[in-house]
Amino acid sequence: MQTYASMKQLFLFLLLGLVSIPVMAQNAVGFDAGYLRSHTSIAEYIRTGRSTSLLDSVSIDPDYASFQAAFTTDIDLGKGLFLSTGFHYVRKGMKRVAFSDSATTYYVEATQHYVGLSVLIEYHYKIKKSRFGIFAGAGPQIDFAVGKQNNGVLFSGKGTNLLMPFCRFSETDLSIAAEAGPSYKIGPGDLIVKFCYHYGLSDVLEDPYVIGRSSSFGISVGYMVKLK
Numbered sequence: 001m002q003t004y005a006s007m008k009q010l011f012l013f014l015l016l017g018l019v020s021i022p023v024m025a026q027n028a029v030g031f032d033a034g035y036l037r038s039h040t041s042i043a044e045y046i047r048t049g050r051s052t053s054l055l056d057s058v059s060i061d062p063d064y065a066s067f068q069a070a071f072t073t074d075i076d077l078g079k080g081l082f083l084s085t086g087f088h089y090v091r092k093g094m095k096r097v098a099f100s101d102s103a104t105t106y107y108v109e110a111t112q113h114y115v116g117l118s119v120l121i122e123y124h125y126k127i128k129k130s131r132f133g134i135f136a137g138a139g140p141q142i143d144f145a146v147g148k149q150n151n152g153v154l155f156s157g158k159g160t161n162l163l164m165p166f167c168r169f170s171e172t173d174l175s176i177a178a179e180a181g182p183s184y185k186i187g188p189g190d191l192i193v194k195f196c197y198h199y200g201l202s203d204v205l206e207d208p209y210v211i212g213r214s215s216s217f218g219i220s221v222g223y224m225v226k227l228k
Helices: 002-024 160-166
Strands: 028-044 059-061 063-078 081-100 105-126 132-146 172-186 189-200 210-226
Touching (some): 028 189, 063 210, 081 132, 081 210, 132 189
Antiparallel strands (some): 028 210, 059 081, 063 081, 132 172, 189 210
C-alpha cells in the first residue's frame, strides 16, 4: 500500500509540473461541457468468517450518467502537436446499490463528485482552405473526490454492512484519458465537439475486500480562443 501511495504522489507531482508549463506560454484557452457516462466494474474477495461474498446479497446498476465540464489550455509544440492541460469536474459511480429482505428493498445511489487535472499530447490538423479541423490526443488524468459523502455511506440501519463497501469512494482516481473530435473556426477561435474515453487505473472503493475500476465515455461541446 505504501508503494502504491508513493506512486500516486509521484504521478501527482509530475502532473502538476506539466500543468504549470503552459501558464506562461498559452496558445489557446477554452471551455467545454456535456454528457458523461461512467461504468464501475466490481470484484470482491471472500471475507474472513464468511462463506459467500457480499455481491451475492446485493444488486448493482454499475452505470451512471452525469454532467461534465472542463477548462483547457493548449501550448503549441510544433508540427501540429499540442500540450493540452485541463481542469475538470465530473461525477462518477453507480446508479443503484440495493438489497432486499422479506418485506422491503433498500437502495442508494452510490456516486462521487470529482475535480481533476489532465495532461494530454494532442495532434491538431486543419483542413486546407476550410474552416474545419480535427484533433486527437491521450494522456494521464487524476481526479480528487470532493463534496459530501453519498447516501450509501450515510445510511444507517439494517443492511449497512452490505451497502457501505460499495459506496465509500477513495480520495483519488487515476486514469488514462483519450479524446478526439472535429473543430470549426468561428471568430477568434474554434468551436469544438469532443468525444472522450477514460480508462481507470486505480481502485476507486476503499473497502479492502472490494475492488472497483471506473471507466467512462462522453461527449461535450466547447470553444477554444487563440491567444497568439
